[in-house]
Amino acid sequence: MSAAAPAAAGTFDCRDAYVRAVEELAEGDDRIVAVVNDSVGSSKLGKFRDRFPARLINVGIAEQNMVGVGAGLANGGKIPFVSAASCFLSARALEQIKADCAYSQQNVKLCGISSGVAYGELGATHHSIEDIAWLRAIDKLTVIVPADPWETAAAVKAAAGHDGPVYIRISRMPVPALPRPEGATFAIGKAETLRDGGDVAIIANGTLVHRALDAAAALAAEGIAARVINMASVSPIDAEAIAAAAATGAIVTAEEGLAAGGLGGAVAEYCAEHHPVRVKRLGFPGFLPTGSPSWLMERYGLTAEGIAAAARDLVTAKSL
Amino acid sequence: MMGNPDMVDVAASADRRDSLAARAEFVRERANWMRRRLLKMIVDAGQGHPGGDLSSADIVACLYFDILRIDPKVPAAPGRDRFVLSKGHCTGVLYTALAGRGFFPEAELDTYLKPESRLNGHPNRTYLPGIETNTGPLGHGLPVGVGVAVAGQIDEAGYRVFVLTGDGELQEGSMWEAAMFAGHRGLGNLTVIVDRNRLQQGARTEETNALEPLADKWRAFGWDVVEVDGHDHAALLAAFDDAAAARARPRVIIANTFKGQGVSFMRDQAGWHHGVPNAEQYAQAMAELEAEMSR
Numbered sequence: 001m002s003a004a005a006p007a008a009a010g011t012f013d014c015r016d017a018y019v020r021a022v023e024e025l026a027e028g029d030d031r032i033v034a035v036v037n038d039s040v041g042s043s044k045l046g047k048f049r050d051r052f053p054a055r056l057i058n059v060g061i062a063e064q065n066m067v068g069v070g071a072g073l074a075n076g077g078k079i080p081f082v083s084a085a086s087c088f089l090s091a092r093a094l095e096q097i098k099a100d101c102a103y104s105q106q107n108v109k110l111c112g113i114s115s116g117v118a119y120g121e122l123g124a125t126h127h128s129i130e131d132i133a134w135l136r137a138i139d140k141l142t143v144i145v146p147a148d149p150w151e152t153a154a155a156v157k158a159a160a161g162h163d164g165p166v167y168i169r170i171s172r173m174p175v176p177a178l179p180r181p182e183g184a185t186f187a188i189g190k191a192e193t194l195r196d197g198g199d200v201a202i203i204a205n206g207t208l209v210h211r212a213l214d215a216a217a218a219l220a221a222e223g224i225a226a227r228v229i230n231m232a233s234v235s236p237i238d239a240e241a242i243a244a245a246a247a248t249g250a251i252v253t254a255e256e257g258l259a260a261g262g263l264g265g266a267v268a269e270y271c272a273e274h275h276p277v278r279v280k281r282l283g284f285p286g287f288l289p290t291g292s293p294s295w296l297m298e299r300y301g302l303t304a305e306g307i308a309a310a311a312r313d314l315v316t317a318k319s320l
Numbered sequence: 321m322m323g324n325p326d327m328v329d330v331a332a333s334a335d336r337r338d339s340l341a342a343r344a345e346f347v348r349e350r351a352n353w354m355r356r357r358l359l360k361m362i363v364d365a366g367q368g369h370p371g372g373d374l375s376s377a378d379i380v381a382c383l384y385f386d387i388l389r390i391d392p393k394v395p396a397a398p399g400r401d402r403f404v405l406s407k408g409h410c411t412g413v414l415y416t417a418l419a420g421r422g423f424f425p426e427a428e429l430d431t432y433l434k435p436e437s438r439l440n441g442h443p444n445r446t447y448l449p450g451i452e453t454n455t456g457p458l459g460h461g462l463p464v465g466v467g468v469a470v471a472g473q474i475d476e477a478g479y480r481v482f483v484l485t486g487d488g489e490l491q492e493g494s495m496w497e498a499a500m501f502a503g504h505r506g507l508g509n510l511t512v513i514v515d516r517n518r519l520q521q522g523a524r525t526e527e528t529n530a531l532e533p534l535a536d537k538w539r540a541f542g543w544d545v546v547e548v549d550g551h552d553h554a555a556l557l558a559a560f561d562d563a564a565a566a567r568a569r570p571r572v573i574i575a576n577t578f579k580g581q582g583v584s585f586m587r588d589q590a591g592w593h594h595g596v597p598n599a600e601q602y603a604q605a606m607a608e609l610e611a612e613m614s615r
Contacts, residue, residue: 033474054474060504065463065497072467075452076475077398080467095457096494100464104454105446 011174015044015113017149018170021156022081026052032160033057033073035082037066043083043113063088067096067110074106079160086112086128086169087119090135101165102141109159110167115145116207116256117288117296118172124287128169133261135167136235142166142188143235145255145263147209148178151232154186162188173207173256173293178230189233191241197225200252200311201245203267205231207297208254208282214304215311224315237266239274246275250314252282254307256297259283278317280310343386344553350420351381351553352613355582356606357419357429358412363602365433367441371579371592373412375517375550376484379575382556383482384417392422395449401479402452402468406461406495407486407515408442409594414451415439423450459492461485462512466498469510469570480563483512488520491529496541499570503542508567511560512543515550517579521593538572550575582609 026032026048033055034045040058049056057073059066063084070082082089089112090097101108112131119126136143142162146152152170159166166188178194186192194209195216204212209230216226227248229241245251251271253264264281271277284300297303301310338346354377362368384390388401405414411432419426424438431437438447442456453464465483472479489495502510514534518525525531535545544567548555559573579593580586583605586597597605 057470059497059501062494062497062501064459064494065466065501068460068463068494068498069467069470069501071453072464072469073471074467075402075464076468076471076477078471078474096460096463099454099457099460103444106453 011176012149013174014146014149014152014171017152018111018156019044019048021153023048023051025157025160026055029079030055031077031079033078033080035059035066035070035073035080037061037063037084037088039084039113042085043111045083063092064096067093067108068100070108070110071096071100071104071106074108079107079109081109081111083111083113085126086115086131087126090128090131094134097135097141097167098138102138105140105164107163108165110165112167112169114172115169116171116173117284117293120293120296121290123290127288129257129284130261131169132234132255132257132263133265136262136266140164141235142233144188144232145169145205145234146171146232147206147230148175150177150180151186155232158186158188169206171207171256175207176210178210178213186232189236189238191233191238192230193227193241193244194230195226195228197227198248199225200250200315201227201229201248202252202254202307202311203229203231203242203245203263204254205234205263207256208302208307211302211304212254212307215307218304218308219311222312224312226311231263234263234266237270239270242267242270243275246271246277249277249318250311251277251279252307252310252314253279254282254302256302257283259285278314280314282306282310340554340557343557347378347381347385347553347557349613350385351378352582352609354381354413354416354420356609357416359597359602359605361412361415361429361432362596364430366596367433367594368412368596369409369594370412370586370597371519371589371594372407372410372486372515372517374581374583374586375577375579376407376410376413376515377582378551378553379484379513379515379556380413380417382553382560384421386557387560388482389479390421390450392450395423399477399479402465402481404452404461404465404481404483405443405455406465406483407458407489408455408461411439411441411443414443418448418450424448458486458489459494462495462498465510466502466507469502469507470505472509473505473507479509481510483510485512485514486520487514487516487518487525487531488528490514490531490534499538499541499543502570506568507570510570511563512570512572514572514574515577516574517577519579519588519590519593521590523590535574542569544569544571545574546571547574547576550577551581582612584608
């Protein structure tokens with residue numbers, strides 16, 4: 001499948017950063033365990049298994065049991081990283097995520113691998129575009145969508161240090177390393193303003209953040225100053241960052257997921273109640289046609305060009 | 321197996337030097353008290369699940385008042401035995417057992433189901449000490465119990481994990497996902513008790529989606545199986561004692577019970593899955609239970 005294509009020069013598969021971070025954590029803390037559903041390979045946990053064989057718990061193809069076992073391991077004092085294709089983890093085990101992890105406040109780290117449309121041509125059963133909408137509706141569950149390898153590793157470490165259930169989306173679609181100031185830090189609930197600008201704000205996460213930066217660069221050439229916010233933490237969300245975005249008078253959201261209910265939904269909810277402002281949500285409309293990941297992203301405007309066009313429209317509408 | 325260094329065994333009620341008969345008599349009194357107390361809770365609250373509470377009261381009394389190594393003063397001690405109420409709707413037995421063991425004041429039982437009570441209609445570990453996981457939707461407790469048992473297996477900890485499931489609950493696929501994995505892992509620290517009252521909410525299990533041959537199903541999944549009379553305290557205690565022995569396989573105790581056990585008009589009646597006795601029925605139920613106690 002196209003998702004398995006090697007990353008282009010200068011781009012990275014975030015699963016590599018994920019497994020390195022989990023292995024580093026495991027070296028220093030024997031409470032760290034990994035739980036998988038026959039997904040050692042797709043989670044890239046082969047090396048973890050070789051290094052820590054007793055701490056790799058493979059339940060086989062059984063997602064409900066996988067998440068319940070994760071909650072039980074947390075009860076037994078472990079810090080489980082439950083790793084599975086996000087389409088199956090989030091959908092098949094949704095009630096276990098709600099009841100056993102979130103409602104029970106168990107210290108489980110749920111890692112949704114190959115999220116969004118990474119499985120491209122395999123179709124809607126294997127796309128995980130509803131996960132953020134579903135999971136951000138669950139109380140007391142932290143939801144993080146990292147944008148690059150650095151943020152993936154930082155989110156994994158933050159999750160390990162956070163006492164409570166966390167869902168982290170681990171992208172498989174190659175992404176570049178984002179430019180960041182020296183000493184940048186990651187904090188749950190805190191957005192990252194990657195570019196300042198007062199004409200329009202682009203709020204993105206995951207694989208859309210580097211596209212948002214490219215869009216902002218293109219807009220700058222036209223004299224439009226776009227603020228770019230990386231909203232990796234969807235729940236809890238950074239209300240101050242949304243308020244600052246709303247102050248520009250126009251917001252575009254962009255995510256590798258449903259346009260309704262996910263990051264865009266969260267931003268629109270907040271703005272409607274606190275800072276009424278035009279919000280254009282970029283994302284997928286629903287079940288998608290057959291196509292490669294990159295074809296699907298282009299087809300639905302989840303590109304630098306698509307984001308720039310949406311931003312341009314909002315800026316024009318503001319001046320009318 | 322290592323010992324249980326984190327645990328101070330204060331199960332004072334369970335002095336192992338006592339004879340089995342003396343232990344059974346102690347538990348019989350406690351189970352009778354639980355039945356009377358939970359019926360009062362249900363009558364006061366105007367709702368509840370008396371049928372399954374009464375079928376499982378003897379099982380839960382044996383565990384809480386004899387078998388489990390738990391300390392109400394240190395409810396989250398890492399080395400504690402775990403009890404998971406997979407049939408989460410039977411809070412009557414769980415709350416009376418926890419109160420009876422001193423996890424919270426007995427008077428708090430009077431708040432059952434009242435606004436903002438810690439005694440929710442299904443157990444919540446963030447509300448009350450002594451609860452391991454929040455159950456309610458069926459099919460959740462066994463996977464969680466399996467996870468705790470895996471942690472204990474990895475750590476070579478000495479604690480044991482007990483999961484009480486309804487029989488109708490075994491129609492949930494997640495229970496068999498967990499059973500298969502427990503058999504595969506050889507979780508000798510895990511004991512499941514099936515409250516085999518043969519009734520689910522609306523009808524008999526065998527008329528709805530038959531479970532039999534139930535023992536064969538568990539054996540096929542790699543479990544040791546024992547069947548007991550789930551209202552015979554000595555038989556239950558003996559089965560639990562045996563479950564304490566070092567094992568290489570998980571163990572299921574199929575406890576043959578009657579829904580509504582202890583109250584003649586509720587016994588073996590699907591209609592009392594949930595339901596509230598009226599004043600006359602309540603008086604009769606209490607009279608029957610008091611008579612049983614003084615026999």
